[in-house]
Amino acid sequence: MRPASRHSTAPPRTSGNPSGTSAASGARRRRVRCRKCQACLQRECGTCHYCKDMKKFGGPGRMKQSCVLRQCLAPRLPHSVTCALCGEVDQTNDLQDFEKKLMECSVCNEIVHPGCLEMDGEGLLSDELPNYWECPKCYEGQKHMVGTNNDHIFLHSKRKSMDNYESSQHYPAKILRSPLGQSPPSPPLLLLPPSPSSEPPTPPSVPPQAPHASREERAKRRQLTREKENHPTGREQSEADRLRLRAPYLTVTLQRPPKELSSSSIVPKLQAITPNPRQPIHAAFLQHPDEEGQEEDEEEDDEELESENSFFGQKKELLSMQKDIWLSVFRYLSRKELCICMRVCKAWYKWGCDKRLWSKIDVSRCKSLLPQALSGIIKRQPIYLDLSWTNVSKKQLVWLINRLPGLKDLILAGCTWSAVSALSNSSCSLLRTLDLRWTVGIKDTQIRDLLIPSSEKSGHDSRSKLRLLIDLRLSGLDISDVTLRLIIRHCPLLAKLDLSHCPMLSDQSVNLLTAVGSSTRGTLSHIHLAGCKGVTDESLLYLRRATSLSLIDLRGCKQVSRVACEEFISDLSVNTLYCLSDEKLIQRIT
Numbered sequence: 001m002r003p004a005s006r007h008s009t010a011p012p013r014t015s016g017n018p019s020g021t022s023a024a025s026g027a028r029r030r031r032v033r034c035r036k037c038q039a040c041l042q043r044e045c046g047t048c049h050y051c052k053d054m055k056k057f058g059g060p061g062r063m064k065q066s067c068v069l070r071q072c073l074a075p076r077l078p079h080s081v082t083c084a085l086c087g088e089v090d091q092t093n094d095l096q097d098f099e100k101k102l103m104e105c106s107v108c109n110e111i112v113h114p115g116c117l118e119m120d121g122e123g124l125l126s127d128e129l130p131n132y133w134e135c136p137k138c139y140e141g142q143k144h145m146v147g148t149n150n151d152h153i154f155l156h157s158k159r160k161s162m163d164n165y166e167s168s169q170h171y172p173a174k175i176l177r178s179p180l181g182q183s184p185p186s187p188p189l190l191l192l193p194p195s196p197s198s199e200p201p202t203p204p205s206v207p208p209q210a211p212h213a214s215r216e217e218r219a220k221r222r223q224l225t226r227e228k229e230n231h232p233t234g235r236e237q238s239e240a241d242r243l244r245l246r247a248p249y250l251t252v253t254l255q256r257p258p259k260e261l262s263s264s265s266i267v268p269k270l271q272a273i274t275p276n277p278r279q280p281i282h283a284a285f286l287q288h289p290d291e292e293g294q295e296e297d298e299e300e301d302d303e304e305l306e307s308e309n310s311f312f313g314q315k316k317e318l319l320s321m322q323k324d325i326w327l328s329v330f331r332y333l334s335r336k337e338l339c340i341c342m343r344v345c346k347a348w349y350k351w352g353c354d355k356r357l358w359s360k361i362d363v364s365r366c367k368s369l370l371p372q373a374l375s376g377i378i379k380r381q382p383i384y385l386d387l388s389w390t391n392v393s394k395k396q397l398v399w400l401i402n403r404l405p406g407l408k409d410l411i412l413a414g415c416t417w418s419a420v421s422a423l424s425n426s427s428c429s430l431l432r433t434l435d436l437r438w439t440v441g442i443k444d445t446q447i448r449d450l451l452i453p454s455s456e457k458s459g460h461d462s463r464s465k466l467r468l469l470i471d472l473r474l475s476g477l478d479i480s481d482v483t484l485r486l487i488i489r490h491c492p493l494l495a496k497l498d499l500s501h502c503p504m505l506s507d508q509s510v511n512l513l514t515a516v517g518s519s520t521r522g523t524l525s526h527i528h529l530a531g532c533k534g535v536t537d538e539s540l541l542y543l544r545r546a547t548s549l550s551l552i553d554l555r556g557c558k559q560v561s562r563v564a565c566e567e568f569i570s571d572l573s574v575n576t577l578y579c580l581s582d583e584k585l586i587q588r589i590t
Contacts, residue, residue, distance in 0.1 A: 028109040031075030034130065038073070045069050058345040076130045077102060077111065085116040090131075103131050107138040323351050330357055353379050355406070360384040364411070369396060378403045388435065389414035397422040401429070409433035413473070417441030423465070424449045430468045437498065438476040447474075447483045451490045464490040473498040475528070480504045484512050492519040496526040500553070506534035507542065514545040522547055531556040537564035544571065554584040 033040050044051050044067040055061035081102060082089050090102045099115030106126070112135070114123070121136035134142075330338055330352060342352035358380035363373065369392055377385065377400060385404070387397075388411045397419050401407065406429070412420055413435050420439055436442060451464050466472075469491045474483070475498045484505075487494065497513075497520070499505055513520045513527070525548045529535050536559040543552060554560045565586060569578040577589040 029081055032078045033072045034074050034076050039070050040072050058347055074130055081111055083113045083116055084110050085112050101131060103133045105135040105138055107134055326351055327354055327356060355381040358382050362386040364388040366390050374400060381406055384409040386411040392419050394419050394422045402427060405429055411435040413437040415439055417446055428465050432468055433471040434469060435473040437473050443478050444480055444482040448486060451486045469494055471496040475500040477502060478504060481509050481512055484509055488518050488520055493523060494520055495523055498528040500528045501531035503533055505532050507536055507538045510539040510542045514542045521545055525549060526551045528553040535560060537561055540564050540568045550588040552586040560584055
């Protein structure tokens with residue numbers, strides 16, 4: 001290769017240290033994913049050490065490493081890399097002009113355009129990694145050092161020591177390149193698979209190194225030790241596969257030509273490392289700088305974000321299936337057991353808050369409702385909420401109602417009107433059950449405020465917020481027939497009405513509920529009049545008008561006789577069977 005050049009390059013290294021890192025050599029640039037190989041396209045395994053650390057798998061997310069199975073096999077140079085000579089970025093695609101491609105040297109780590117080099121000579125190109133080669137100045141320097149006397153003496157001593165080693169251990173390995181120089185950064189020898197014409201092998205040992213290893217080598221050794229836990233150790237996996245998973249650029253070996261060829265006929269040859277699993281491998285060029293450029297960090301963050309988005313996109317259906325399975329299990333747990341399970345991990349906490357598991361929430365008789373409790377109610381979005389006999393305030397109830405669009409059943413028994421008044425001022429959902437039993441301070445005026453919308457009070461025609469009520473419980477309130485007229489007008493779907501222990505109700509009140517044209521005459525199925533002092537036997541005559549009654553509770557009504565109840569049952573048993581259970585409790589037999 002004799003490329004034309006425009007700029008002068010760094011002077012070649014001296015023969016005394018051809019493989020060391022000179023001052024002109026740049027730090028190795030961290031490569032990024034190619035996004036094309038099988039490792040980049042596959043999904044995370046979810047079981048390795050790095051996956052368990054990721055936040056999306058419930059880990060703390062401190063290691064900031066990608067999955068072991070997703071380590072790229074052919075990492076490329078980042079887009080921000082420029083030529084060390086001309087300062088330009090990569091000017092061509094993979095299939096176009098080679099001289100305009102940015103190439104990284106495997107020895108000096110210099111990134112240049114081949115067309116920018118000034119010297120003549122041969123370079124060694126690697127097909128295993130993109131944009132990776134041995135530049136002419138490094139390759140020519142190594143060829144020159146191979147012929148020196150020091151190298152010859154070193155190779156001779158290595159072969160001689162192997163003769164003794166071969167008697168007990170048969171490793172058909174062959175040294176392809178001797179260490180060029182004795183400087184501390186010199187890489188160890190690379191081993192290649194055996195060939196039929198191989199010479200007596202050398203012992204699989206590493207030459208003595210300098211007492212002080214570089215910080216990059218120490219960091220790499222720690223990384224290899226950490227990653228070793230996530231790789232299988234069986235003989236079915238070759239060392240080449242392990243090296244590819246650890247550092248993709250280690251899968252390429254540059255082989256020296258056989259001895260019978262002259263030094264002028266050196267031909268570059270590419271060969272993958274596939275040694276015997278018993279044979280120890282000494283990988284060269286383990287250089288990973290601890291400090292990385294800002295561009296590489298930003299690109300790595302983008303890749304991690306893209307990986308997470310891709311993961312959630314591909315795993316959406318699987319995660320949905322897992323969630324449904326766990327929800328079917330959580331349904332059998334009590335509230336206490338479910339809260340314990342929510343402490344296991346973030347996924348269980350999120351699934352445990354699913355509204356399907358919390359359709360009914362009962363916080364009745366709680367001494368105080370803290371903001372944390374209210375936030376927990378909002379997060380679970382219940383359909384049935386029981387706040388009976390609590391000291392909930394109007395502000396808290398307004399805050400809850402405005403954030404529970406799916407609320408259907410609201411129990412406020414034993415509360416105060418100051419809190420219940422939130423229903424008339426807030427955008428309450430269309431309730432089907434409202435329990436106001438024994439609420440302090442509620443009379444006809446307050447019921448009017450609840451049933452009549454504010455727009456109608458101003459003269460505008462509008463429907464009531466409680467128009468879909470099916471079950472209304474007003475036990476123990478000081479209400480009169482005025483309230484019953486409002487109920488008939490604004491609650492056309494009412495089926496269950498509890499008027500127990502209302503002292504102001506009488507037989508005329510029952511007459512209003514069953515009169516001709518009243519909506520409750522055809523919809524009312526359950527009516528509770530227990531404890532009403534003004535109700536007499538005459539009310540049973542009015543109740544015969546109702547066509548859908550299933551339960552009539554007259555217990556505690558002293559002016560209603562048992563004989564009148566039996567006559568009522570006998571008159572209605574012509575079409576429907578009724579029974580008298582307990583004391584004055586009439587029920588339909590289905």
